[in-house]
Amino acid sequence: MTNExxxxxxxxxxxxxxxxxxxxGATLFDGTGRPPRPSTSILIDGPTIRAVADDAVIAEDLPxxxxxxxxxxxxxxxxxxxxxxxxATPPDRPLAEAVxxxxxxxxxxxxRDMADDLRQVGDLARAALVGEIPGPxxxxxALMAGPGFFDDPRTHQVSQGETPGAVPWMQAITDDTxxxxxxxxxxxxxxxxxxxxxDLDHTTVAAIAAEAHHQGIPVWAHATVFPATPRQVVMxxxxxxxxxxxxxxxxxxxxxxxxxxxxxxxxxxxxxGDDPRLEELFALMRQRGTVLDATAGMWASxxxxxxxxxxxxxxxxxxxxxxxxTAQAYxxxxxxxxxxxYETDPKDPFPALYEELAFLVRRCGIPPEQVLRSATLIGxxxxxxxxxxxxxxAGKLANFVVLDDDPLRxxxxxxxxxxxxxxxxxxxxxxxxxxxSHAEEPGRDEETR
Numbered sequence: 046m047t048n049e050x051x052x053x054x055x056x057x058x059x060x061x062x063x064x065x066x067x068x069x070g071a072t073l074f075d076g077t078g079r080p081p082r083p084s085t086s087i088l089i090d091g092p093t094i095r096a097v098a099d100d101a102v103i104a105e106d107l108p109x110x111x112x113x114x115x116x117x118x119x120x121x122x123x124x125x126x127x128x129x130x131x132x133a134t135p136p137d138r139p140l141a142e143a144v145x146x147x148x149x150x151x152x153x154x155x156x157r158d159m160a161d162d163l164r165q166v167g168d169l170a171r172a173a174l175v176g177e178i179p180g181p182x183x184x185x186x187a188l189m190a191g192p193g194f195f196d197d198p199r200t201h202q203v204s205q206g207e208t209p210g211a212v213p214w215m216q217a218i219t220d221d222t223x224x225x226x227x228x229x230x231x232x233x234x235x236x237x238x239x240x241x242x243x244d245l246d247h248t249t250v251a252a253i254a255a256e257a258h259h260q261g262i263p264v265w266a267h268a269t270v271f272p273a274t275p276r277q278v279v280m281x282x283x284x285x286x287x288x289x290x291x292x293x294x295x296x297x298x299x300x301x302x303x304x305x306x307x308x309x310x311x312x313x314x315x316x317x318g319d320d321p322r323l324e325e326l327f328a329l330m331r332q333r334g335t336v337l338d339a340t341a342g343m344w345a346s347x348x349x350x351x352x353x354x355x356x357x358x359x360x361x362x363x364x365x366x367x368x369x370x371t372a373q374a375y376x377x378x379x380x381x382x383x384x385x386x387y388e389t390d391p392k393d394p395f396p397a398l399y400e401e402l403a404f405l406v407r408r409c410g411i412p413p414e415q416v417l418r419s420a421t422l423i424g425x426x427x428x429x430x431x432x433x434x435x436x437x438x439a440g441k442l443a444n445f446v447v448l449d450d451d452p453l454r455x456x457x458x459x460x461x462x463x464x465x466x467x468x469x470x471x472x473x474x475x476x477x478x479x480x481x482s483h484a485e486e487p488g489r490d491e492e493t494r
Contacts, residue, residue: 058176059468062091066112066469068445069100071121074414074453076421076436081453083118089443092468096439120451120458122417123437124154124181124444124467126424127398128338129287129384132169132183133161135202141169143480144388144396145180149173150477151396152446152459154467157338157384157428158185159265159287160240162203163214167235179472184238184428186265187231189253191244192217194304218249224256232262237429238284241266243304247277254282263429265338269294272301276326285336285427287384289370290344290363296322312362318369327377336427338384341371342404346397348387368408375411382427383420394479399459406456413453443469 060066066089073085075097086103088096088111096103107113127148132141148156158166166185173180192210194200195217200209210217213230231239239257241250241264250273254264266283268275268291275295278286286292293310294301301308314320330337343349344363351357375381383405385397398420405416425435434442445466450458465472 055176057179057470057472059092059470062093064112064469065090065095065108065110066114067103067107068114068116068121068447068466069103070118071116071447072118072451073097073437074120074122074417075438076123076418077438078418081120081451085121087121087437087443087445089466089469092443092470094437094439094441094443097437116447119463120448121437122446122448122452123421123435124446124465125152125398125420126383126428126435127153127156127181127385127396128285128382128424128427129340129386130156130158131161131386132156132158133163133165133203134199136162136165136205138165138169140391141165142178142180143391145169145173145178145183147394147477147479148396148398149179149181149465149467150462150472150474151399152448152462152465153181153396153398154442154444154446154465155182155184155425155428155430155434157265158183159384159386160186160188160203160215160242162205163187163234163236170235176470181467182434184430185236186238186240187214187216187234187236188240188242189216189218189227189231189245190242191249191303192219193244194242218245218253220249224252225260228253228256228260228262232260236262238263238265240264241270241278241283243267243271245270245273247273247281250278250283251281258282265427268292268337269301271304271307274301276329279326279329279333279335283335284429285338285382286330287338287340288386289337289339289341289367289374292323292326292370292374293366295326296320310366312366315366315369318373320370320373323370323373324377327374327379330374331378334380336423337371337374337379337381338427339367339371339374339381339405340384340386340401341367341409342401343367343386345404345408346387346400347390348397364408368404371405372409372411375409375415380423380426381405381411381419382424383416392479394477395460399457402459403456413456416456417452443467
């Protein structure tokens with residue numbers, strides 16, 4: 046298949062409207078909160094779902110030219126969403142394409158890219174959307190932070206050839222910044238959101254959020270922006286907050302100052318899993334609908350293991366902290382999405398998202414059905430795309446995954462994926478072979494460094 050306008054090859058393009066297919070015999074976990082339904086058919090028209098109903102009902106009104114795929118009772122669920130990825134820090138096109146390819150063949154149909162070099166991310170998003178490369182949909186953010194942040198080496202990696210803090214996808218915000226123009230410049234990159242990162246007080250965070258919402262895009266923020274506290278970030282209007290360990294700075298002794306000058310965290314304070322200051326924060330988040338992009342399992346990953354006993358001890362302490370606070374957030378009714386902020390080794394057949402879901406089940410005590418909801422419908426909400434993805438329902442994109450085994454019984458059954466359908470296009474797991482990459486993994490937020 047080619048792009049008719051340009052002649053460019055689009056081997057992974059979604060089918061056109063009018064190309065009707067039905068997937069019948071599914072045991073469907075649709076992501077809406079209903080229990081799995083046996084003997085269910087999903088009728089799709091091009092890239093969207095036309096109907097979801099009992100097999101017999103769909104069979105009564107099936108077009109004669111419809112393609113029919115028998116699922117034979119297998120578990121079917123909405124496409125997974127990784128709500129915290131970085132695919133261009135620094136830019137490395139071959140590595141990024143390898144990451145995206147593995148994601149979509151593993152059932153991931155959308156990601157949130159949390160601020161990178163948007164010159165490359167924008168083209169990757171376009172290429173995955175039109176089918177030039179296999180990959181999930183990419184919804185990405187432009188970053189805003191205080192001027193003091195922009196000597197961070199990662200800001201230079203994503204602004205090569207330009208000045209960090211003075212480009213539309215990575216802007217330094219001061220009292221003199223015209224926020225109306227700054228948000229408009231960010232939107233001009235085709236970003237789906239503003240990411241508020243560091244070194245901004247709560248008044249400025251609130252002003253950014255107000256202008257972003259006025260211009261129709263959400264705000265994705267670090268859970269502590271320094272000096273803005275978690276409560277201040279939520280009150281300022283952030284639609285989602287990232288990194289559960291940053292919530293430990295709520296109620297910290299003394300005044301928060303800057304991203305580089307974080308106070309020590311009192312880990313013992315959270316040992317009981319019922320910190321009262323966090324309980325108040327979680328009640329506020331629940332009231333305002335703020336999503337927690339927990340990235341809970343990142344400290345347990347090989348990516349953050351470090352090189353010596355001191356690094357290992359730090360990672361272990363932060364792993365326990367993340368587990369306790371995430372568990373408390375879940376018990377308090379906070380919506381939690383499933384972000385990673387790291388990737389597994391390129392030779393690994395499966396992405397880091399599987400590790401995050403297992404961590405939420407086994408270390409945080411969240412039931413598998415709720416973890417799958419976090420990885421689908423809440424993930425879509427975190428990305429500002431709940432109207433088109435996150436559940437298997439009529440009118441939404443045809444994004445779903447077929448598994449041989451039931452992940453509600455064992456979350457590791459995600460590894461039994463046999464097929465991903467993304468915007469109606471089939472990605473057979475049997476066609477995927479893990480590949481090597483010459484490059485190192487994309488940069489992560491390193492929010493506690």
